[in-house]
Amino acid sequence: MNTFTVNGTAYALDASSREQTLMHFLREELSLTGTKNGCAIGQCGSCTVLVNRKAVRSCTIPLHRIAGKHVLTIEALSQDGDLHLIQQAFIDAGALQCGFCTPGMIMSSYGLLISDPSPTREEIRLALRGNICRCTGYQQIIDAVELAALRVRELGTIL
Ligand code: FES
Ligand code: FES
Incomplete structure:
Protein backbone atom coordinates (compact mmCIF):
# COMPACT_ATOMS: atom_id res chain seq x y z
CA MET A 1 0.00 0.00 0.00
CA ASN A 2 1.52 3.30 -1.06
CA THR A 3 -0.75 5.72 0.71
CA PHE A 4 -1.27 6.89 4.25
CA THR A 5 -3.44 9.48 5.94
CA VAL A 6 -2.67 12.53 8.05
CA ASN A 7 -5.61 13.90 10.02
CA GLY A 8 -7.96 12.05 7.66
CA THR A 9 -6.45 13.26 4.36
CA ALA A 10 -4.76 10.68 2.12
CA TYR A 11 -1.21 11.15 0.77
CA ALA A 12 0.87 9.04 -1.58
CA LEU A 13 4.37 7.81 -0.87
CA ASP A 14 6.95 8.53 -3.55
CA ALA A 15 10.69 8.19 -4.10
CA SER A 16 11.46 10.96 -1.57
CA SER A 17 9.71 8.99 1.19
CA ARG A 18 12.89 7.02 1.89
CA GLU A 19 14.87 10.19 2.46
CA GLN A 20 12.75 11.98 5.01
CA THR A 21 11.21 11.35 8.38
CA LEU A 22 7.55 11.62 9.24
CA MET A 23 8.37 14.75 11.31
CA HIS A 24 10.03 16.39 8.33
CA PHE A 25 7.08 15.59 6.08
CA LEU A 26 4.54 16.96 8.58
CA ARG A 27 6.44 20.18 9.24
CA GLU A 28 8.02 20.97 5.88
CA GLU A 29 5.53 19.60 3.38
CA LEU A 30 2.22 19.95 5.23
CA SER A 31 3.20 22.95 7.42
CA LEU A 32 1.82 21.12 10.47
CA THR A 33 4.28 22.86 12.77
CA GLY A 34 2.41 21.94 15.95
CA THR A 35 4.61 18.85 15.73
CA LYS A 36 7.75 20.38 17.21
CA ASN A 37 11.35 19.70 16.23
CA GLY A 38 13.18 19.70 19.53
CA CYS A 39 16.12 17.38 18.93
CA ALA A 40 15.41 15.34 15.77
CA ILE A 41 17.13 12.32 17.34
CA GLY A 42 14.37 10.72 19.38
CA GLN A 43 15.33 12.19 22.75
CA CYS A 44 12.81 14.90 23.69
CA GLY A 45 9.31 13.76 22.62
CA SER A 46 8.30 17.17 21.27
CA CYS A 47 7.55 15.62 17.85
CA THR A 48 5.09 13.04 19.22
CA VAL A 49 2.09 12.17 17.05
CA LEU A 50 -0.27 9.20 16.95
CA VAL A 51 0.22 6.49 14.34
CA ASN A 52 -2.68 4.04 14.33
CA ARG A 53 -3.66 5.47 17.74
CA LYS A 54 -0.26 4.87 19.35
CA ALA A 55 2.04 7.70 20.42
CA VAL A 56 5.32 7.72 18.48
CA ARG A 57 8.24 10.11 18.01
CA SER A 58 7.83 11.22 14.43
CA CYS A 59 11.49 12.23 14.04
CA THR A 60 12.51 8.58 14.37
CA ILE A 61 10.19 7.19 11.70
CA PRO A 62 11.20 7.07 8.03
CA LEU A 63 8.21 8.22 6.04
CA HIS A 64 8.03 5.05 3.93
CA ARG A 65 7.28 3.05 7.11
CA ILE A 66 3.95 4.90 7.38
CA ALA A 67 2.49 3.12 4.35
CA GLY A 68 -1.10 2.09 5.03
CA LYS A 69 -1.21 3.83 8.41
CA HIS A 70 -3.15 6.72 9.92
CA VAL A 71 -1.36 9.69 11.47
CA LEU A 72 -2.98 12.13 13.86
CA THR A 73 -1.30 15.42 14.79
CA ILE A 74 -2.10 18.04 17.41
CA GLU A 75 -3.82 20.14 14.73
CA ALA A 76 -6.64 17.57 14.49
CA LEU A 77 -7.62 17.78 18.14
CA SER A 78 -9.59 21.01 18.39
CA GLN A 79 -12.95 20.91 16.63
CA ASP A 80 -14.99 23.89 15.40
CA GLY A 81 -12.78 26.28 17.36
CA ASP A 82 -13.19 24.39 20.64
CA LEU A 83 -10.12 23.00 22.34
CA HIS A 84 -9.95 19.26 22.89
S1 FES B 1 12.27 16.03 17.95
FE1 FES B 1 13.01 15.27 19.88
S2 FES B 1 12.23 13.22 19.95
FE2 FES B 1 11.68 13.94 17.99
S1 FES C 1 9.40 22.93 27.82
FE1 FES C 1 8.44 24.80 28.37
S2 FES C 1 6.46 24.19 29.09
FE2 FES C 1 7.55 22.32 28.78
Whole structure:
Protein backbone atom coordinates (compact mmCIF):
# COMPACT_ATOMS: atom_id res chain seq x y z
CA MET A 1 0.00 0.00 0.00
CA ASN A 2 1.52 3.30 -1.06
CA THR A 3 -0.75 5.72 0.71
CA PHE A 4 -1.27 6.89 4.25
CA THR A 5 -3.44 9.48 5.94
CA VAL A 6 -2.67 12.53 8.05
CA ASN A 7 -5.61 13.90 10.02
CA GLY A 8 -7.96 12.05 7.66
CA THR A 9 -6.45 13.26 4.36
CA ALA A 10 -4.76 10.68 2.12
CA TYR A 11 -1.21 11.15 0.77
CA ALA A 12 0.87 9.04 -1.58
CA LEU A 13 4.37 7.81 -0.87
CA ASP A 14 6.95 8.53 -3.55
CA ALA A 15 10.69 8.19 -4.10
CA SER A 16 11.46 10.96 -1.57
CA SER A 17 9.71 8.99 1.19
CA ARG A 18 12.89 7.02 1.89
CA GLU A 19 14.87 10.19 2.46
CA GLN A 20 12.75 11.98 5.01
CA THR A 21 11.21 11.35 8.38
CA LEU A 22 7.55 11.62 9.24
CA MET A 23 8.37 14.75 11.31
CA HIS A 24 10.03 16.39 8.33
CA PHE A 25 7.08 15.59 6.08
CA LEU A 26 4.54 16.96 8.58
CA ARG A 27 6.44 20.18 9.24
CA GLU A 28 8.02 20.97 5.88
CA GLU A 29 5.53 19.60 3.38
CA LEU A 30 2.22 19.95 5.23
CA SER A 31 3.20 22.95 7.42
CA LEU A 32 1.82 21.12 10.47
CA THR A 33 4.28 22.86 12.77
CA GLY A 34 2.41 21.94 15.95
CA THR A 35 4.61 18.85 15.73
CA LYS A 36 7.75 20.38 17.21
CA ASN A 37 11.35 19.70 16.23
CA GLY A 38 13.18 19.70 19.53
CA CYS A 39 16.12 17.38 18.93
CA ALA A 40 15.41 15.34 15.77
CA ILE A 41 17.13 12.32 17.34
CA GLY A 42 14.37 10.72 19.38
CA GLN A 43 15.33 12.19 22.75
CA CYS A 44 12.81 14.90 23.69
CA GLY A 45 9.31 13.76 22.62
CA SER A 46 8.30 17.17 21.27
CA CYS A 47 7.55 15.62 17.85
CA THR A 48 5.09 13.04 19.22
CA VAL A 49 2.09 12.17 17.05
CA LEU A 50 -0.27 9.20 16.95
CA VAL A 51 0.22 6.49 14.34
CA ASN A 52 -2.68 4.04 14.33
CA ARG A 53 -3.66 5.47 17.74
CA LYS A 54 -0.26 4.87 19.35
CA ALA A 55 2.04 7.70 20.42
CA VAL A 56 5.32 7.72 18.48
CA ARG A 57 8.24 10.11 18.01
CA SER A 58 7.83 11.22 14.43
CA CYS A 59 11.49 12.23 14.04
CA THR A 60 12.51 8.58 14.37
CA ILE A 61 10.19 7.19 11.70
CA PRO A 62 11.20 7.07 8.03
CA LEU A 63 8.21 8.22 6.04
CA HIS A 64 8.03 5.05 3.93
CA ARG A 65 7.28 3.05 7.11
CA ILE A 66 3.95 4.90 7.38
CA ALA A 67 2.49 3.12 4.35
CA GLY A 68 -1.10 2.09 5.03
CA LYS A 69 -1.21 3.83 8.41
CA HIS A 70 -3.15 6.72 9.92
CA VAL A 71 -1.36 9.69 11.47
CA LEU A 72 -2.98 12.13 13.86
CA THR A 73 -1.30 15.42 14.79
CA ILE A 74 -2.10 18.04 17.41
CA GLU A 75 -3.82 20.14 14.73
CA ALA A 76 -6.64 17.57 14.49
CA LEU A 77 -7.62 17.78 18.14
CA SER A 78 -9.59 21.01 18.39
CA GLN A 79 -12.95 20.91 16.63
CA ASP A 80 -14.99 23.89 15.40
CA GLY A 81 -12.78 26.28 17.36
CA ASP A 82 -13.19 24.39 20.64
CA LEU A 83 -10.12 23.00 22.34
CA HIS A 84 -9.95 19.26 22.89
CA LEU A 85 -10.58 18.30 26.50
CA ILE A 86 -6.92 17.34 26.98
CA GLN A 87 -5.83 20.76 25.72
CA GLN A 88 -8.34 22.43 28.05
CA ALA A 89 -7.13 20.32 30.98
CA PHE A 90 -3.53 21.46 30.39
CA ILE A 91 -4.71 25.08 30.57
CA ASP A 92 -6.92 24.49 33.61
CA ALA A 93 -4.12 22.73 35.49
CA GLY A 94 -1.51 25.35 34.59
CA ALA A 95 0.54 22.66 32.87
CA LEU A 96 2.39 24.84 30.38
CA GLN A 97 4.87 27.65 30.47
CA CYS A 98 6.83 28.19 27.25
CA GLY A 99 4.59 25.60 25.57
CA PHE A 100 7.26 24.01 23.39
CA CYS A 101 6.80 20.54 24.86
CA THR A 102 3.03 20.83 25.13
CA PRO A 103 1.86 19.38 21.77
CA GLY A 104 4.03 16.31 22.30
CA MET A 105 2.85 15.96 25.91
CA ILE A 106 -0.76 16.21 24.78
CA MET A 107 -0.33 13.63 22.02
CA SER A 108 1.36 11.19 24.42
CA SER A 109 -1.50 11.81 26.88
CA TYR A 110 -4.02 11.21 24.12
CA GLY A 111 -2.34 7.92 23.25
CA LEU A 112 -2.52 6.89 26.91
CA LEU A 113 -6.14 7.89 27.50
CA ILE A 114 -7.37 6.16 24.33
CA SER A 115 -6.23 2.86 25.77
CA ASP A 116 -6.71 3.61 29.49
CA PRO A 117 -9.07 6.34 30.74
CA SER A 118 -8.25 5.53 34.38
CA PRO A 119 -4.45 5.68 34.65
CA THR A 120 -2.68 6.03 37.98
CA ARG A 121 -0.22 8.89 38.44
CA GLU A 122 2.58 6.37 38.01
CA GLU A 123 1.08 5.14 34.74
CA ILE A 124 0.80 8.73 33.53
CA ARG A 125 4.46 9.32 34.42
CA LEU A 126 5.38 6.17 32.53
CA ALA A 127 3.41 7.19 29.45
CA LEU A 128 5.13 10.61 29.46
CA ARG A 129 8.61 9.35 30.26
CA GLY A 130 9.81 10.12 26.73
CA ASN A 131 8.56 13.72 26.83
CA ILE A 132 10.96 16.27 28.27
CA CYS A 133 9.81 19.58 29.77
CA ARG A 134 12.41 22.12 30.88
CA CYS A 135 9.91 24.50 32.50
CA THR A 136 7.16 22.99 34.61
CA GLY A 137 8.69 20.39 36.89
CA TYR A 138 6.11 17.89 35.54
CA GLN A 139 3.69 17.94 38.51
CA GLN A 140 1.12 20.16 36.80
CA ILE A 141 1.40 18.04 33.67
CA ILE A 142 0.54 14.91 35.63
CA ASP A 143 -2.32 16.87 37.25
CA ALA A 144 -3.56 17.89 33.79
CA VAL A 145 -3.63 14.32 32.52
CA GLU A 146 -5.48 13.19 35.65
CA LEU A 147 -8.00 15.98 35.08
CA ALA A 148 -8.37 15.03 31.40
CA ALA A 149 -8.87 11.38 32.38
CA LEU A 150 -11.62 12.38 34.80
CA ARG A 151 -13.36 14.36 32.05
CA VAL A 152 -13.03 11.45 29.60
CA ARG A 153 -14.68 9.15 32.14
CA GLU A 154 -17.46 11.67 32.84
CA LEU A 155 -18.15 12.15 29.14
CA GLY A 156 -17.77 8.49 28.29
CA THR A 157 -15.63 9.39 25.29
CA ILE A 158 -12.30 10.99 24.47
CA LEU A 159 -13.91 12.68 21.38
S1 FES B 1 12.27 16.03 17.95
FE1 FES B 1 11.68 13.94 17.99
S2 FES B 1 12.23 13.22 19.95
FE2 FES B 1 13.01 15.27 19.88
S1 FES C 1 6.46 24.19 29.09
FE1 FES C 1 8.44 24.80 28.37
S2 FES C 1 9.40 22.93 27.82
FE2 FES C 1 7.55 22.32 28.78
